[in-house]
Amino acid sequence: MSDTHKVRFEPVGIEIEAAEDETVLDAAFRQGVTLMHGCKEGQCSACKSFLLDGDIQMRRYSTFALADYESDEGYVLLCRSHAYSDVEIELVNYDEDMIRSGLPVLDVTARVAALDDLTHDISLLRLTLPEQSGFRFHPGQYVDIGVPGTDEHRSFSMANTSAADGQLEFIIKRYPGGRFSGLLEDGLTVGDRLDLKGPFGTFTLRAGSDRRLVFVGGGAGMAPILALLRQMADSGTDREAVYYYGARTERDLFHLEELAAIADRLPGFRFVPCLSESWPEGWPGAAGDGETGLVTTALAAREQDLADCDVYLCGPPPMIDAALPLLESLGAPEEQVFFDKFTITAAAED
Template identity: 55%
Template structure:
């Protein structure tokens, strides 16, 4: 039996128990405490905190998320930190409403109802919860899907909303050599079962916020943004919305009709597909298409982006470029939310 220790979080005055055989973030989830987090792999820094007192050790993390100087000062990533004594930790990034009010982590047995290609390399995987029969999550969050027959999992964002708890959709990019990609090609089929665990992530709209919203997405980053758009439509949100989606060619665009229909129910909605390659004809019916990299187009069209809440989701290079752009525009960090999809090496 692993030794147990007490963790006290400041400045929120919350205490919890943690074992030496689990990461601090996992212990928090287990006890219904929803700390800020992102990738849960030690690569994004969303859960970065500061150790005020106690013995904590980190393992298997990226120095881009927490560099050597920061670790020397006492910074840690809670998703990769284990406590070996009672500790006091200062949370550097937290949402008081989420801390004790998040949706509990669930393990759900699901059945595949559809596997549909959306583009040449993005697939819609649709699941029906079997036990329990409903899956609760907040729009914008993600789940771990277990690779059948193994202990491994992969993380994917939901594209659906809480209005369909008996139907869950994931948009998954197929990478060459990827284990889950291989299953989508020839390994799983309609009727098969997959276990999912979740929900995770803080890529969610915050209650009571009124700033305009700018979505910047690419690839399978469409999924959580589509979930948020569906949610805003269902709840009658009146916040102005801009959605910039980066793709290579028109053939890489999908869900266009639904996005435009959702836009009719939203306030001051503009959807801008951004194509880095434009050799193919653009589908009819689109209000406007821009040529170039998505971040360059956002830079030109959104001079006041620092007065918006910005949601980023897509390939790491796109997210990194967008974060640099937002820094140049002096966008407050508490107005920026992002999911950085891992590279093929980690798919």
């Protein structure tokens, strides 16, 4: 048994206990405190905070996430930090309502209930949770799914809004040779067991905001955005919203009927598919409100001022990296931009 220490987070005044053999971020998860985080592997800087007092030691991390000079000044990555005394930490990025509405992270074993093709390279995976698992999540969050036969995992966002019916729904892109996604094509069958850990993530609607919503995503990045749109449709919100969705060709589009049904339920919502490589005759008329080119190009063409908007981005790193400076140029305040950046483990993996 390792020693346990108190960790106090300012300026919110929340205190937890952390064992020396767990990271501060994992200790917070265990106690239902949802801190800002992303990759959980020292690569993205989402959990960067400032050490006010105490002894913290960090495991290996990327200097892209935390530069040497920042470390020298006292900044730490909570996903790499282990407390070796009572510590006091100042949170740099935080949402107090989100922190206090956190759900405890659980380990559960689910069974494959359905596995269907949405496009030529995107699958719908539906899992059934065990009865009385106690697993809950907020729309927009994700879980880590263990790769069968290994100690590795992959992270996927839920596309549904809750686990009340005992189901979890995922939209997953298949990569040739992918350690997990390759199993969706040949390997997983209905009834197979998968180990899950979660929920994680802060890609959730901010309940206290009534600002216009701008969603930007591509590919399997539709999953958490679809969860948020379903949540909005269920609640009957009157917030204005637009969803710019990037795809290569018409055959890469899916869930068009459901998105049209959501637009019928939410008069203030528009779906804008953006095709970057080829488009059918008559496009964008075939989609009603489509664009040609990259999704960021469509965003720049259609949005002039994002100062009074909440912007949600979900997709691969190149899309996010291209969108962030664009959003800044369009006036979107940093604290009103939320993103879920997919990380690809390796070129041949998911």
